[in-house]
Amino acid sequence: MPGITDASETGFHRAKIRYCFANGSGIRTWTNFVSVKHVFIANKDAQCEYAGFVTLFSLNE
Numbered sequence: 001m002p003g004i005t006d007a008s009e010t011g012f013h014r015a016k017i018r019y020c021f022a023n024g025s026g027i028r029t030w031t032n033f034v035s036v037k038h039v040f041i042a043n044k045d046a047q048c049e050y051a052g053f054v055t056l057f058s059l060n061e
Contacts, residue, residue, distance in 0.1 A: 004039070007051040012040050025049075 015028035015038065024044030031037050041050040 004052040004054050007038060007053045009040070009048045009051050011038050012042075012048045012051065015040050017042075 015030035020026040028040040
């Protein structure tokens with residue numbers, strides 16, 4: 001997806017659950033100390049399946 005950069009799972013344990021799907025998986029978000037917004041996709045066992053982030057610089061892509 002344009003504008004999003006793959007990231008590590010750092011911050012996953014701090015992320016807030018924003019949406020839960022019927023199968024138990026969900027979307028979580030976290031903003032780090034320099035205001036970079038991270039998004040995580042979690043499986044039904046609350047394990048991170050994907051991590052990415054968006055910065056102001058990447059929004060111009």
